[in-house]
Amino acid sequence: MKEYCGVIGVYGHKDASKLAYLGLYALQHRGEESAGIISFDGKKVFQRKGQGLVSDVFGESDLKKLKGHLAVGHVRYSTTGSSTVKNVQPLLINHKKGYIAVAHNGNITNSVELRNELEDAGSILQTTMDSELIVHFLVRDHKNNYREKIAPIASRLEGAYSFVIAINDAIYAIRDPHGFRPLCIGKVGGAYIVASETCALDMVQAEYIRDVEPGETVIIDKNGLTSVKLPEKKKHAFCIFENIYFARPDSNIFTKSVYLTRKSLGRALAREHPAEADIVMPIPDSGTYAALGYAEESKIPLEMGFVRNHYIGRTFIQPSQLIRDFKVKVKLNPVRDVLKGKRVVIVEDSIVRGTTSRGRVRALRQAGASQIHMRVSCPPLISPCFYGIDFPTKKELIASNHTIDQIRDFIGVDSLKYLSLEGMLGSMMQPKEEFCAACFTGNYPTNICKPPSKKALEKTRCTGMDR
Numbered sequence: 080m081k082e083y084c085g086v087i088g089v090y091g092h093k094d095a096s097k098l099a100y101l102g103l104y105a106l107q108h109r110g111e112e113s114a115g116i117i118s119f120d121g122k123k124v125f126q127r128k129g130q131g132l133v134s135d136v137f138g139e140s141d142l143k144k145l146k147g148h149l150a151v152g153h154v155r156y157s158t159t160g161s162s163t164v165k166n167v168q169p170l171l172i173n174h175k176k177g178y179i180a181v182a183h184n185g186n187i188t189n190s191v192e193l194r195n196e197l198e199d200a201g202s203i204l205q206t207t208m209d210s211e212l213i214v215h216f217l218v219r220d221h222k223n224n225y226r227e228k229i230a231p232i233a234s235r236l237e238g239a240y241s242f243v244i245a246i247n248d249a250i251y252a253i254r255d256p257h258g259f260r261p262l263c264i265g266k267v268g269g270a271y272i273v274a275s276e277t278c279a280l281d282m283v284q285a286e287y288i289r290d291v292e293p294g295e296t297v298i299i300d301k302n303g304l305t306s307v308k309l310p311e312k313k314k315h316a317f318c319i320f321e322n323i324y325f326a327r328p329d330s331n332i333f334t335k336s337v338y339l340t341r342k343s344l345g346r347a348l349a350r351e352h353p354a355e356a357d358i359v360m361p362i363p364d365s366g367t368y369a370a371l372g373y374a375e376e377s378k379i380p381l382e383m384g385f386v387r388n389h390y391i392g393r394t395f396i397q398p399s400q401l402i403r404d405f406k407v408k409v410k411l412n413p414v415r416d417v418l419k420g421k422r423v424v425i426v427e428d429s430i431v432r433g434t435t436s437r438g439r440v441r442a443l444r445q446a447g448a449s450q451i452h453m454r455v456s457c458p459p460l461i462s463p464c465f466y467g468i469d470f471p472t473k474k475e476l477i478a479s480n481h482t483i484d485q486i487r488d489f490i491g492v493d494s495l496k497y498l499s500l501e502g503m504l505g506s507m508m509q510p511k512e513e514f515c516a517a518c519f520t521g522n523y524p525t526n527i528c529k530p531p532s533k534k535a536l537e538k539t540r541c542t543g544m545d546r
């Protein structure tokens with residue numbers, strides 16, 4: 080399962096691109112395939128984009144060339160459109176009224192219909208990304224004022240979007256009415272920053288001000304910060320998986336601490352599913368905070384039975400299945416002296432296909448663990464995500480077609496228990512109605528008539544040119 084994208088925008092700082100670069104460093108976990116920054120100095124637009132990690136794409140000399148007081152940046156894992164150079168964001172277009180640079184996190188679920196509509200009307204699209212659609216709508220609508228254009232365009236888009244868009248000398252931060260993906264606002268000195276997660280604000284010592292509200296467009300320009308609300312209100316559907324797995328634990332997501340939420344999930348897990356064991360251990364890194372909560376609640380000592388090797392993986396080969404398998408093997412090393420003869424509770428954040436967990440359990444047995452009890456800090460994943468996370472298909476999700484006992488036997492543990500849906504929702508620090516939990520329930524908060532696939536926009540097009 081892959082993370083999706085991270086976005087950032089900086090306005091009103093003489094080193095805007097450097098702040099964007101540092102912010103992208105903090106958001107690297109949200110997308111490791113490509114990175115880009117576009118900056119503007121009031122007259123000229125500058126850009127640097129490429130495939131790879133932030134550290135691969137930008138050198139010191141690149142940042143010097145990215146001049147200006149405005150910058151937008153993006154790290155990407157492709158959720159719609161394949162991983163090609165052409166699809167690296169921010170997407171930049173020039174037209175007679177200036178330039179538009181788009182950084183997008185999320186997935187527009189009616190992108191095929193909208194693309195067909197645009198092409199029927201004569202638009203020629205350059206990429207296979209759903210993110211490009213908004214550019215065409217912005218240019219096609221001939222009203223002068225972009226502020227007025229946003230609401231009617233946003234009402235055409237379905238699904239998940241947190242956009243950071245630079246249009247000439249302004250940044251537009253737009254969040255869909257359901258609020259699937261996070262987007263926060265901070266301030267450093269006189270400069271404003273918008274970013275996917277608060278860890279990006281911390282990186283540049285910006286003070287958190289507030290979130291961009293679901294259905295809100297925040298406009299930042301030389302007059303400061305103003306806001307436009309979409310007329311139509313929709314039921315909130317914050318992605319609960321941000322809290323469980325995707326977001327960084329040092330971030331606040333949807334205004335609440337990810338670290339504390341994960342601990343609370345672990346506590347609920349211990350109450351629901353106690354185990355007779357000598358030690359509790361996490362699967363690092365994302366299971367660590369739930370394991371802390373489990374250990375505290377159960378009073379079983381926490382040990383780090385796995386040590387993570389941080390020096391693996393090169394981003395540009397990340398999408399390859401071959402490398403992913405390789406990474407599973409080399410990523411975590413069991414500590415024999417901690418595990419030998421011990422009854423172990425391992426805390427996982429989630430189980431997707433089950434193959435990764437199986438490999439880890441085998442390694443723990445080889446290291447001498449006498450019993451292994453797996454506890455998972457969310458319910459079984461049974462349905463794919465159409466809102467910007469690259470889940471496997473339903474067929475590949477082990478819990479969609481196996482019982483819990485079958486999964487236990489496949490993974491090779493002595494017992495396997497998942498946190499209940501009520502336990503998960505009750506561990507959040509907001510009302511449970513605020514969240515999307517469709518991957519656990521199959522109840523999607525929007526109409527998904529025809530589930531879009533990652534490469535839905537490529538089916539009728541030649542995509543071989545830039546490979």
Ligand code: SF4
Nearest residue numbers: 318319464515517518
């Ligand atoms: S389906 Fe799951 S991963 Fe997708 S937005 Fe909803 S909670 Fe998040």
